[in-house]
Amino acid sequence: MKKELGIFLLLVALCAVTAILNPRFLSPTNLTNMANIIGLFGIFSIGLGLVIITGGIDLSVGSMFALAGVLLSIALREWGLPWPVAALFVILVPMGLGALHGTLVTRMRIQPFIVTLCGLLLYRGLARFIADDNTKGFGNAEGFETLRAIASGKFLGLPMPFVILIVIAVVMWLVLHRSVYGRYLFAVGRNEEATRFCGINTKLVVASSYVLAGLLTGIAGILLAFYTNSISPSTHGNFYELYAIAAAVLGGCSLRGGEGSIIGIIIGTALLQILQNLVNLLGIPSSLNFAVMGAVVLLGVLADSYLGNRSKRTS
Amino acid sequence: MKGISKGFPGVVALNDVDLSADVGEVVALVGENGAGKSTLMKILGGVHQPDGGEIRVDGVARRIQNVEDAMQLGIAFIHQELNVVDNLDVAGNIFLGREPRTKPFQLIDRKKIHADAEPYLQRLGLDIPSDTKLEDLSVAYQQMVEIAKALSLNARLIIMDEPTSSLTIAETNRLLALIQELSGQGVSIIYISHRLGEIDEIASRAVVLRDGENAGELLKEDISHDRLVNMMVGRSISQFYVEPKGSSKAGYFQARDVRSSRYPHCSVSFDASQGEILGFAGLVGAGRSEMIKALVGLDKTAGAKIQMNEEQVEIRTPRDAISHGIYLVPEDRRSEGLVTEMSIRENITLPDMRSYAKAGIVQTTLEKTKADEQVQALKVKTPHSETLVRNLSGGNQQKVALGKWLAMQPKVLILDEPTRGIDVGSKSEIYQIMRDLAERGGVILMISSDMEEVLHVCDRVAVMHEGRITGVLDQANCTETNIMQLAVGQSVEEAKPASSE
Ligand SMILES: Nc1ncnc2c1ncn2[C@@H]1O[C@H](COP(=O)(O)OP(=O)(O)OP(=O)(O)O)[C@@H](O)[C@H]1O
Ligand SMILES: [Mg+2]
Numbered sequence: 023m024k025k026e027l028g029i030f031l032l033l034v035a036l037c038a039v040t041a042i043l044n045p046r047f048l049s050p051t052n053l054t055n056m057a058n059i060i061g062l063f064g065i066f067s068i069g070l071g072l073v074i075i076t077g078g079i080d081l082s083v084g085s086m087f088a089l090a091g092v093l094l095s096i097a098l099r100e101w102g103l104p105w106p107v108a109a110l111f112v113i114l115v116p117m118g119l120g121a122l123h124g125t126l127v128t129r130m131r132i133q134p135f136i137v138t139l140c141g142l143l144l145y146r147g148l149a150r151f152i153a154d155d156n157t158k159g160f161g162n163a164e165g166f167e168t169l170r171a172i173a174s175g176k177f178l179g180l181p182m183p184f185v186i187l188i189v190i191a192v193v194m195w196l197v198l199h200r201s202v203y204g205r206y207l208f209a210v211g212r213n214e215e216a217t218r219f220c221g222i223n224t225k226l227v228v229a230s231s232y233v234l235a236g237l238l239t240g241i242a243g244i245l246l247a248f249y250t251n252s253i254s255p256s257t258h259g260n261f262y263e264l265y266a267i268a269a270a271v272l273g274g275c276s277l278r279g280g281e282g283s284i285i286g287i288i289i290g291t292a293l294l295q296i297l298q299n300l301v302n303l304l305g306i307p308s309s310l311n312f313a314v315m316g317a318v319v320l321l322g323v324l325a326d327s328y329l330g331n332r333s334k335r336t337s
Numbered sequence: 338m339k340g341i342s343k344g345f346p347g348v349v350a351l352n353d354v355d356l357s358a359d360v361g362e363v364v365a366l367v368g369e370n371g372a373g374k375s376t377l378m379k380i381l382g383g384v385h386q387p388d389g390g391e392i393r394v395d396g397v398a399r400r401i402q403n404v405e406d407a408m409q410l411g412i413a414f415i416h417q418e419l420n421v422v423d424n425l426d427v428a429g430n431i432f433l434g435r436e437p438r439t440k441p442f443q444l445i446d447r448k449k450i451h452a453d454a455e456p457y458l459q460r461l462g463l464d465i466p467s468d469t470k471l472e473d474l475s476v477a478y479q480q481m482v483e484i485a486k487a488l489s490l491n492a493r494l495i496i497m498d499e500p501t502s503s504l505t506i507a508e509t510n511r512l513l514a515l516i517q518e519l520s521g522q523g524v525s526i527i528y529i530s531h532r533l534g535e536i537d538e539i540a541s542r543a544v545v546l547r548d549g550e551n552a553g554e555l556l557k558e559d560i561s562h563d564r565l566v567n568m569m570v571g572r573s574i575s576q577f578y579v580e581p582k583g584s585s586k587a588g589y590f591q592a593r594d595v596r597s598s599r600y601p602h603c604s605v606s607f608d609a610s611q612g613e614i615l616g617f618a619g620l621v622g623a624g625r626s627e628m629i630k631a632l633v634g635l636d637k638t639a640g641a642k643i644q645m646n647e648e649q650v651e652i653r654t655p656r657d658a659i660s661h662g663i664y665l666v667p668e669d670r671r672s673e674g675l676v677t678e679m680s681i682r683e684n685i686t687l688p689d690m691r692s693y694a695k696a697g698i699v700q701t702t703l704e705k706t707k708a709d710e711q712v713q714a715l716k717v718k719t720p721h722s723e724t725l726v727r728n729l730s731g732g733n734q735q736k737v738a739l740g741k742w743l744a745m746q747p748k749v750l751i752l753d754e755p756t757r758g759i760d761v762g763s764k765s766e767i768y769q770i771m772r773d774l775a776e777r778g779g780v781i782l783m784i785s786s787d788m789e790e791v792l793h794v795c796d797r798v799a800v801m802h803e804g805r806i807t808g809v810l811d812q813a814n815c816t817e818t819n820i821m822q823l824a825v826g827q828s829v830e831e832a833k834p835a836s837s838e
Contacts, residue, residue, distance in 0.1 A: 216675055
């Protein structure tokens with residue numbers, strides 16, 4: 023809890039500074055847009071956080087977005103599938119790929135970094151091949167207005183991705199911090215061997231975290247496709263896994279596994295996105311975007327380990 | 338060391354403690370689990386900083402801020418929980434950080450490092466090649482490697498925190514002889530152990546700690562089991578071992594053709610009755626732990642046929658074993674027995690989460706009740722059950738590893754070195770718990786390398802040698818000589834076959 027408080031304060035401070043330097047930060051348009059983006063990124067960052075808690079990593083998220091986006095456009099426009107079927111299909115594909123990753127990691131004992139690095143290359147290539155390297159979109163085609171509304175509409179004045187994030191966060195909070203399964207996730211991340219000795223199917227627990235990450239990636243993939251409204255397979259979702267990893271780490275996840283929280287991940291996501299917003303609003307050259315982000319993540323983690331060590335020594 | 342104090346959140350681990358060691362002296366440091374022995378030594382070894390007090394080396398006051406400082410002062414520390422690098426070889430571990438280099442490129446001089454390691458291994462009488470990976474060695478050998486490392490550092494004071502808890506008798510005797518030899522060469526030794534017999538044998542002085550304070554000191558001629566115990570726990574323990582009783586339902590548990598991947602060509606069969614404590618003795622490497630792991634489904638390539646109560650039970654995974662009430666308290670508590678980064682509560686409930694959950698949601702209050710119950714029953718020394726297991730003393734960790742299975746009504750409880758690192762008082766409590774469990778109809782299988790324990794606690798003892806049971810001794814024929822003979826693979830007249838077939 024202390025961990026989250028620290029970066030929460032950082033988030034508040036950052037918002038305050040930005041708002042003072044540029045009042046446009048608080049304008050309804052900007053806030054709505056922020057909420058939209060935080061929603062989008064928050065959803066798949068939670069998925070990646072789960073994988074990280076088991077001691078794994080998933081680098082293929084961004085490429086899965088490209089694949090999901092291309093498939094969604096094709097399913098709706100070229101195959102003319104009814105929207106619920108298309109949506110389900112686009113969610114099931116990343117879940118299946120997650121299951122594949124999980125199996126390779128647990129049964130074949132290949133390191134998660136390598137498995138998902140191959141995934142990163144593979145799915146990006148696949149997406150480009152399927153789309154013939156052409157930009158895909160939804161154009162004026164009809165028949166899936168409902169899906170579009172669910173993905174990019176508003177609810178009680180809030181952008182849908184943000185609403186969906188709240189729902190998912192509540193559910194995943196219960197799963198991670200209150201359920202038996204969540205306890206297993208942490209236990210596996212901390213000591214897989216001892217957990218196995220307790221009669222827990224640790225392989226299944228680890229593999230399932232990749233499937234869950236796939237599910238959340240699929241959902242976020244649909245939202246993202248409608249957010250950009252056009253999917254250019256070579257750049258769509260590029261680097262997004264790194265945003266998620268950075269958010270999770272900022273939010274208190276340890277890449278060694280066994281540590282992290284839903285609230286932390288969401289605050290981490292928000293922090294990163296607001297930082298980008300700040301770069302825009304304050305007129306910092308956007309070429310410095312990544313540099314600022316890298317520096318802040320590094321500072322955050324440094325501060326955390328410094329404070330963490332100190333509290334260990336003094337308390 | 339004078340007036341040393343140290344506190345952790347919620348505990349005063351040490352309060353104004355004094356300790357000294359002369360040149361070439363062997364000082365034994367004893368006390369109950371959680372008395373503060375390891376903490377005191379960690380302060381001397383530079384792992385912890387004291388809250389108060391001073392340390393003098395050769396009469397000069399010193400501040401030991403980290404492990405390097407301690408090394409520089411000639412203090413070597415062999416930790417209770419071993420500190421070896423698994424994927425390095427023996428020589429690499431001995432010279433870690435001080436590897437000999439080749440001239441032009443500063444690469445590790447592979448020839449020299451192995452040649453340099455050899456004399457230390459020989460001095461310890463270790464017959465392992467110096468290029469063996471540590472992960473391929475048993476705990477006992479890993480420990481010997483750590484001692485070799487201390488020797489190579491030219492230490493003038495060697496701290497040994499429960500060095501013999503995972504060694505067999507032969508290895509223990511070798512170590513004790515070595516300690517005496519070292520002390521003859523002017524090396525001082527501070528020796529922590531719960532095995533009071535050893536202390537009697539080698540210590541020139543015994544310092545007793547109780548609840549983080551000095552409880553007294555005994556000189557060599559005054560050291561006796563009873564007086565030590567009295568000082569440690571503040572009372573005398575009248576009945577240490579619980580008398581074995583006759584068993585009730587013969588052949589309740591039958592294991593046939595247990596094969597482990599370590600000894601794929603040997604199979605083990607044995608019977609155990611309800612109400613019985615069946616011991617497994619043998620030298621380190623006899624394949625006892627491996628056999629047991631195969632039995633409970635932890636060894637995928639292995640096989641076993643198990644019958645309980647005349648019914649065949651299928652055990653393919655640890656889950657299967659657990660669902661039949663067969664539980665294993667493994668040998669290595671830190672890597673296999675406990676998730677040390679979790680609390681006592683979370684560890685105790687981990688194997689049985691479903692009974693603490695409603696609709697998949699964990700009921701923390703239920704967990705807490707159960708955990709507190711076990712903490713009390715086993716007298717785990719801790720402020721509360723939310724303490725991380727990592728912060729418990731070694732013996733108290735062992736109690737938690739045991740407690741999680743006791744909370745689940747075992748039918749067959751398998752204990753691999755159950756009292757390793759446990760103090761005398763708690764040992765007798767654990768024996769009592771085992772006996773009670775047996776009397777309520779449980780089957781208890783206990784692997785132990787502690788000869789005393791094997792002789793006094795078990796109803797029958799199966800002795801293993803190189804993957805086979807060489808014989809089973811009943812109470813009447815259970816003597817040290819018989820066990821030792823079977824353990825080295827010789828036959829003994831009184832020994833019986835392991836199973837009815
Ligand atoms: N890092 C820590 N954080 C909090 N409490 C600690 C820590 N290390 C030790 N303690 C507490 O300090 C007390 C003394 O522990 P210590 O490990 O010195 O006992 P010990 O005498 O070595 O016992 P054992 O025989 O079981 O090894 C215990 O109550 C323990 O729980
Ligand atoms: Mg200790």
